[in-house]
Amino acid sequence: MTFNWHSHPITRATVVDANYKNTQNVRRFLTLQCGEDFKFDRDFMAWIKNGASKNMGDVADEWKKRALC
Numbered sequence: 001m002t003f004n005w006h007s008h009p010i011t012r013a014t015v016v017d018a019n020y021k022n023t024q025n026v027r028r029f030l031t032l033q034c035g036e037d038f039k040f041d042r043d044f045m046a047w048i049k050n051g052a053s054k055n056m057g058d059v060a061d062e063w064k065k066r067a068l069c
Helices: 024-034 042-048 056-068
Strands: none
Touching: 024 056, 042 056
16 A cells, blocks of 8 residues: 555654655644744755655654754
């Protein structure tokens, strides 16, 4: 079964797959994980979709790391 990025529950363990989409559901999850200052930018979106194995916990942690720079 393909993960539905629009409606399925997202957890830190959710694997980022080839069908990943930057949806409102993803934005809600990342805002909860990263805080109200969360926002997508092109470099971050490219990193998410770079094909490397990662889960949504890795995505949240990467955004927090980038936000501190």
